[in-house]
Amino acid sequence: MDGILALLGGILLVAGTTFLLLGGLGLVRMPDVFNRIQAGTKATTLGTLLSLAGIACLQPAWATKLLLIGLFILFTNPISSQVLARAAHRIGTEKSPLTSVDRLAEDQGNTP
Amino acid sequence: MLKAVNFLVVWVLLVFFWVLLNGSLATDVLLVGLIASLIISLLFSKDLALITEFRATPPAFGAALRYFLYFLKELVKSNIRLASIVLSPALPLNPGIVKTRTRLKSRMGRLMLANSITLTPGTLTVELDGEWLYVHWVTVESTDIEAATAEIVAGFEQHLEVMYG
Amino acid sequence: MMTSLAHWAMAAGFVLILIGFYGALTNRNLLRMIVAFCIADTGVNIVLVAVGHMRGRTAPILDSAVPVADAVSRIIDPVPQALVLTAIVIGLGVTAMMLAYALKLYEKKRTLDIAKFTELKW
Amino acid sequence: MVDMLIYLAATLAGLALLLALYRFIKGPSTADRVIAFDVLTIIGITAIGLVALIEQRGIYLDVALVYALLSFLGVIVIARYLERGL
Amino acid sequence: MEPIMIKNAIALLLLAAVGAIFVSLLAGYMPDEQLNLTARYYAERTAQDIGTANIVTAIVVTYRGLDTLGEVTVLFISAAIVGLVLAQGRLPTNVPGSPQQPRVPVGELLSTGSRLLTPLILLLGIYVFVNGHLTPGGGFQGGAIIASGMLLLLLADPLKHFSHRLIDVIESISGLLFVGIGVLGLLYAGGFLDNRLLPIGTLGELFSAGVIPLIYSLIGLKVGSEFSSMLASLSETEEA
Amino acid sequence: MSSLINGMTLVLCVTMIGAALVAIRDKRLPIAILASGLVSLIASILFLVLAAPDVAMTEAAIGSGLTTFLFFFVLARVRGGEQDGADHD
Structure with a gap:
């Protein structure tokens, strides 16, 4: 029984860090700031949550603290991404030429 | 009181x-x-x-539970979709910022909505202005306000509306 | 020479100190000099903590993982850690003061270039 | 078996760290570097979890809590600075 | 630019000398295999004499308690100097060449989120300094976290005026109580800042280690208010 | 598992020195400050690896947190002076 839980924990840990790696890869490959926020911070959030779950399976006694760290990340990370995206848009950071539409810039009347 | x-x-x-x-x-x-x-x-x-x-009524708690499950499902699904985009050599992107509308009035509900949209990769809230929600979308499927709202916002909104009104 | 974790960390700390000194000596912008000073500060702290580290031992906090009875054989030296704790806190106080003076100088002269402050030169 | 998985996980996290560092050094804009900083902090949380797991000390997790708070505050301070709201 | 070249060459020469010293230090360094005398004393005696699980805390608060008092004083003085330097004789802010732009308002998401998170951050700070004798952390870290919470308030509502009075009152009261506990230790226990003013209790419980949780809480409040006042005086320089 | 810890230390040291070089070399001041915050952040994980959780927490909360915030507060007040003294090299 204990062995199965530990194995599950290890697999979750590897899955989580795989998402971290994908996030890092997205961070490198994506063409502009907004796409990098998407790929970078979101994938790493899920990755960290999965890793924390894996650690909780390996060490059940730490579960409450890990849950709390997970909740904190789950709540703070989107807020910081949104604030950063807003700031990046406001200062007119260069968007990738692939960008097909930008309703926000149109509504604010400052076509970049 | x-x-x-x-x-x-x-x-x-x-x-x-x-x-x-x-x-x-x-x-x-x-x-x-x-x-x-x-x-x-x-x-x-x-x-x-x-x-x-938060309306502490039985339907609201039910909606909260359904919201949570729906959120988890979306989180995993969209992460896998984004992973496939990142891993494919051609990088099939069609990014853009679309405008959507929300019916939610309560500040807490709007925060939860924006956070959920942001946490599901592929969509990122850039600005919240009155009832308008500007969302950055990695693969834009439609630039129409109603269609984008139905695609991005509606799934979360139906649960949050019961919870917060 | 037997390399260990402490050696690596100590080398990194020394490199940081050198980088910080180099930056503080070659930059002329006041804020850049303060940044370089902070990096050198971090390097000193790393070296101090690395000196206290011992192979195969754990943090000086007694709980279920480290019972009181075998504390002496299990924990690392706590004294450098207490020193570094003080050093970091005082470091912030010093940095804050340097920043306040930099801000004041900027308000007086509208520049951060150290070469423009000629009053004290001889 | 589980040890092997932990090794693998640590390797993957290290690779992710280096990728994010590449983005941090490359830039090009300040906002890109802020994102890289945020990602590095989040990877740091995982690294702290791994260190706690390897050393078998649950108390190390308190540091991860502080980290979760800091990545948020740091990004917000810098974003407000960038949009000239500070 | 010849002088700069010479300056850089001198700097590099100096760095090479320092680097050589570092290399020789590193080459000659052998990690200890055993704890030295002082560390051994602390490791053996802390649990029974002081009753803290975290030995670093025992050193900071009790064995070297006087140093900590000095440290807090240094922080207080530097916070006061920051305030003093920034408060006196400021120029009019609208200097030609730097047009005064209105501040960008805070978004709704940030203001709602920060209202929700500030209490949690403050509670985390309290947790860190109350548990200073059991877990890593203590007054200085907890104080820094509380100041970060204050910073979040300041960010979310830049126009809200910071209550300097309240911060000053908290700061002085906790400082006075800290010294008062020290003097009480001198009178009723072994010496200045002796923690055996209260029973030591069992190792690992929250109410143990004598007055250490109390002292660390006071240090936390004091340090937190000092850092907050530093942040506030640096951020309010325009309005003053 | 000591080889794992050793490898981790190496990666952390490389990252930290890279960030420190960015902090010294980069022309733009906000990026230099951000990089110095990153140095503190990595240093704090390194402290944890060196079995000093107290120091790690202090460095995370003070070295990486408050110091960086103070720098940005000051930087917002000296807009226009960021490039002063950068005319050489």
Whole structure:
């Protein structure tokens, strides 16, 4: 029984860090700031949550603290991404030429 | 009256947070936690009035549960979709910022909505202005306001509407 | 020479100190000099903590993982850690003061270039 | 078996760290570097979890809590600076 | 630019000398295999004499308690100097060449989120300094976290005026109580800042280690208010 | 598992020195400050690896947190002076 839980924990840990790696890869490959926020911070959030779950399976006694760290990340990370995206848009950071539409810039009347 | 209820809710939530933080229910831990949370909730219960915007009715709790499950499903699904985009050599992107509309009025509900949209990769809230929600979308499928709203916002909104109104 | 974790960390700390000194000596912008100073500060702290580290031992906090009875054989030296704790806190105080003076100088002269402050030169 | 998985996880996290560092050094804009900083902090949380797991000390997790708070505050301070709201 | 070249060459020469010293230090360094005398004393005696699980805390608060008092004083003085330097004789802010732009308002998401998170951050700070004798952390870290919470308030509502009076009152009261506990230790226990003013209790419980949790809480409040006042005086320089 | 810890230390040291070089070399001041915050952040994980959780927490909360915030507060007040003294090299 204990062995199965530990194995599950290890697999979750590897899955989580795989998402971290994908996030890092997205961070490198994506063409502009907004796409990098998407790929970078979101994938790493899920990755960290999965890793924390894996650690909780390996060490059940730490579960409450890990849950709390997970909740904190789950709540703070989107807020910081949104604030950063807003700031990046406001200062007119260069968007990738692939960008097909930008309703926000149109509504604010400052076509970049 | 409403103020007192609000204050009590904040206090209880903070004590719950404290117990999670300590991971223990010993009397001394609880005592310190009660005092510390009392001081903080005295100072901040006015700012935290938005916590009690949650409608504590049975359908709201059901909606909260469904919302949570739906959120988890979307989180995993969209992460896998994004992973496939990142891994494919051609990088099939069609990014853009679209405009969507939300019906939610409560500040807490709108925050939860924006956070959920942001946490599901592929979509990222850039600006929240009145009822308008500007969302950055990695693969734009439609630039029409109603269609984009149906695609991005509606799934979360139907649950949050029951919870917060 | 037997390399260990402490050696690596100590080397990194020394490199950081050198980088920080180089930056503080070659930059002329006041804020850049303060940044370089902070990096050198971090390097000193790393070296100090690395000196206290011992192979195969754990943090000086007694709990279920480290019972009181075998504390002496299990924990690392706590004294450098207490020193570094003080050093970091005082470091912030010093940095804050340097920043306040930099801000004041900027308000007086509208520049951060150290070469423009000629009053004290001889 | 589980040890092997932990090794693998640590390797993957290290690779992710280096990728994010590449983005941090490359830039090009300040906002890109802020994102890289945020990602590095989040990877740091995982690294702290792994160190705690390897050393078998649950108390190390308190540091991860502080980290979760800091990545948020740091990004917000810098974003407000960038949009000239500070 | 010849002088700069010479300056850089001198700097590099100096760095090479320092680097050589570092290399020789590193080459000659052998990690200890055993704890030295002082560390051994602390490791053996802390649990029974002081009753803290975290030995670093025992050193900071009790064995070297006087140093900590000095440290807090230094912090207080530097916070006061920051305030003093920034408060006196400021120029009019609208200097030609730097047009005064209105501040960008805070978004709704940030203001709602920060209202929700500030109490949690403050509670985390309290947790860190109350549990200073059991877990890593203590007054200085907890104080820094509380100051970060204050910073979040300041960010979310830049126009809200910071209550300097309240911060000053908290700061002085906790400082006075800290010294008062020290003097009480001198009178009723072994010496200045002796923690055996209260029973030591069992190792690992929250109410143990004598007055250490109390002292660390006071240090936390004091340090937190000092850092907050530093942040506030640096951020309010325009309005003053 | 000591080889794992050793490898981790190496990666952390490389990252930290890279960030420190960015902090010294980059022309733009906000990026230099951000990089110095990153140095503190990595240093704090390194402290944890060196079995000093107290120091790690202090460095995370003070070295990486408050110091960086103070720098940005000051930087917002000296807009226009960021490039002063950068005319050489």
